[in-house]
Structure formats: C-alpha cells, structure tokens
Amino acid sequence: MVELLGLEGYEFDGEGRARLSMPVHDGVKQPFGIVHGGALAALAETVCSRATYEAVAPRLAMGQANESIFMRAIRSGTVHAHAEALHRGNTSWVWDVAMRDDDDRLCATSRLIIAVREMR
Numbered sequence: 001m002v003e004l005l006g007l008e009g010y011e012f013d014g015e016g017r018a019r020l021s022m023p024v025h026d027g028v029k030q031p032f033g034i035v036h037g038g039a040l041a042a043l044a045e046t047v048c049s050r051a052t053y054e055a056v057a058p059r060l061a062m063g064q065a066n067e068s069i070f071m072r073a074i075r076s077g078t079v080h081a082h083a084e085a086l087h088r089g090n091t092s093w094v095w096d097v098a099m100r101d102d103d104d105r106l107c108a109t110s111r112l113i114i115a116v117r118e119m120r
Contacts, residue, residue, distance in 0.1 A: 005039055007046060016085030018051035023078050034073040037108075041068040044097040044110035047083045052093045052114040064092065064115040070108045077102040091116050 001007075005022050012018040020043060022028065028039040045063045052061035080100050087094040092113050099108040 001042060001046060005042060005046075007043065010047070010050065012051040012054055014055065016088060018047050018083045020047035020050075020081045020083075021078050022081070024074060024076050029075075034075055035079060037068060037070050040070065040079065040099055040108045041066055041110060043079060043081050043099065044068060044083070044095075044108075045112055047081050048093070048095040048097065048112045048114050051083065051085075052095075052116065055088070055093075056116050058119060060117045060119055061093070061114050062117070063112065065113040066110060067112075068108060068110040072101070072105055072107040074101050074107050079107065089116070 007020055007022050009021040022043045028035050030036040045066050049061055049063055081097050083095050083097045085093055085095050092115055095112045097110040101107050
C-alpha cells in the first residue's frame, strides 16, 4: 500500500504523534480529478497502524475501525497527515488524524481504532 499510494516522510515520536504524507498523483484520484476518499482513509490507517506497531512490537497492530470525514477536495500537491493518539491501551489505540493540503487547509479527518494483539 505504501508504494501504491506513494506515501513518504513518515515520522513517529515514540509516544503518540505521527506524520505521513501522500503526493497527489493520478493513481490516488477518482475520475473527477480529486483525491479519492479511500486513498485518504488508507493514508490515515497506514500512519496509525505503523506508529502503533512501532510502539507495541513485538505485538501486532492492525486497523479495527476507520471513520473518515471529507471536507475539502484536493486536486494537486501533497496531503499531509498528522496523527495524535488519544488512547494507548493494552488491546487498542485510538487515534485522531487531520489531513491538510499544502496551504495547511483541513481537508479530511479520521478517527481510527488500532487493535493490539499478541503474535500467534
């Protein structure tokens, strides 16, 4: 998914803040020329899943719920996702993600629950 979407610039502070960006290209656009909501949801889930995994390894971290809301169309540039952990539990983490365009305008938000499980 990372390669397919062209995700780049991942950062995680080791506690509860993470960032990831997605350059806008034809592969993430819907037929009307704007970024597809599924690509934004995948961006949010990727940054949260990866950050949670890095914090809880060797346990597993995987998406359990993803609620995304789209407020502004993005046609070009880069989408910047900034994630903040609201809850860091033993079996789940809850994150809020703000996705902004290059002009720092809020374009979408996501709330994610990332399940944390032991490796079997």
